[in-house]
Amino acid sequence: MSATLRNSANTHLSFVWNEPEENALAIDYKWHSIVAEYLDDGEKSELLAGLRDAGFAVTVYDGERASLRAVLNGDWRAIPYSDKYVFNTTGSGTGRARTSLVPAFCDLCQIPICSADGLTAALLENKFYTFRLLESLNFPVPESWLYDLQYGWRNGAPESGVRVICKPCCESSSIGIDEQNVFSYDDSKLDFLQRMSSAFRQPILVQTFIPGYEVEVPVFPYPRATCPAAVGIETSKQRLLGEAILTNDIVLGGNYEFYDFSDPFPSCAEALKLTAEAAYAALGLSGLARVDFRVTLGQQIFITDFNTPPHLTDHSSCSFSFRSAGLRHSDLMAALVTIGRFNSASLSEARPNLDIT
The missing domain is CATH 3.30.470.20 (ATP-grasp fold, B domain)
Incomplete structure (x- = not known):
């Protein structure tokens, strides 16, 4: 991280954030809005201030379309900095693997990113797949089931009386989660799961609830x-x-x-x-x-x-x-940019040992 800060004057970050007004509200959920995943004006200001306090130059792109257009028309390549990276927030809209669009495009164009790659973003946006992989690798996870409006239970149903929590399979920021989502399972709960799957247009992850x-x-x-x-x-x-x-x-x-x-x-x-x-x-x-x-x-x-x-x-x-750890918010931003430095080096087939702490 110290090397990243020393080189901050030569570093530019393209910050791609989603824009609910333009890209999402027309297809938003009625149960809970996906706006919870999006940065408000105060949060945007905080992040930009942290990056600039660390000495980095920043260009903001309002949505994926703007960032892709900047690359395709040559604007991104023309940015006059020796070290240039991209960071994207949660993808716009409600489509599956939506956060993987920008990193996959950057990989195609050999642009180093500070956020997760396309595979990571796509995998972690499907909670059921992630948990079944973790279970197969013997990590401590709750027992999981998947309910789909079209296909019903994918891997059997919980036994009657098991205390569970249910959540949309492909959302974050507690979207779709209220107190009513925790209950003792029986067949009468199928109506709730059906309504939930219909409202969020995706399968519902059901897990053993862990109090604590x-x-x-x-x-x-x-x-x-x-x-x-x-x-x-x-x-x-x-x-x-x-x-x-x-x-x-x-x-x-x-x-x-x-x-x-x-x-x-x-x-x-x-x-x-x-x-x-x-x-x-x-x-x-x-x-x-x-x-x-x-x-x-x-x-x-x-x-x-x-x-x-x-x-x-x-x-x-x-x-x-x-x-x-006694560090500042600007140090967090520097750690973020360090990820881009490592990815840039990996594109050149040279992997330095970069310390982020």
Whole structure:
């Protein structure tokens, strides 16, 4: 990361963010809006300030079309910086693997990216595939089932009485998740799953519900998969969430706070970090990611979600993990650009050992 900061005057980042007004609202969900995945004006300002505080030049592209057009018409190549990278947020719209569009295009054009590659983005946007892979690799995950409006249960149904949580298979930011999504399963719940699958136009992931603590673990990829901290989530000043969950309303309102999970549970926090790093490596992921866990009262851990790109604003577990290490938000932005430096070197078949800490 220090080398990235030393070279910041020669570095340019193309920031591609999605635009709900132009690209999404016409096909938005009625149950919950996908706007939760999109940056608001304040969050955009935070990210740009962090990048510029670190010394990087930035060009913003409003949506994927604008960024692709800039490359195709030669504007991107004409940017007068020796080191140029691209970072994209969650893809616009509601299509499958939508976040993989920009990285796949950049790979085709040999443009280094600071975010996940196309395969990582596509894989992690399908939670069921991700969890079945993790299960096959013997990682601690809840038992999972998949319900589809067209095909019904793909791999059998939960037994009656099992406490479960259901969520849209291909969404993030707690889209589709309310208190009603946690229940003891029986056949009467099929109507709810059918309505949910219809409303979100995708299969529904159903998992054994894990009461306990909620913990987010950011993973940075270089020089190897590394987790700065295990970050606990508290709501209403309660660290032990028990049966409570991060609903869409809580996420939209930002009504949650962070704490260093190693303070109350140092050995468990270390286990979470090691598990997140191992899962990242086992799945062959790239770019910055975040692994979410639930931890029981007995400190048994379960992976419950993967996110890429995770939120990077000041009010995010990624930023909190850097602050816990005595670093600034601008250092987080520098770590992000370091990913682009490594990818640029890999395109030239030279992989330097780049330290992000």
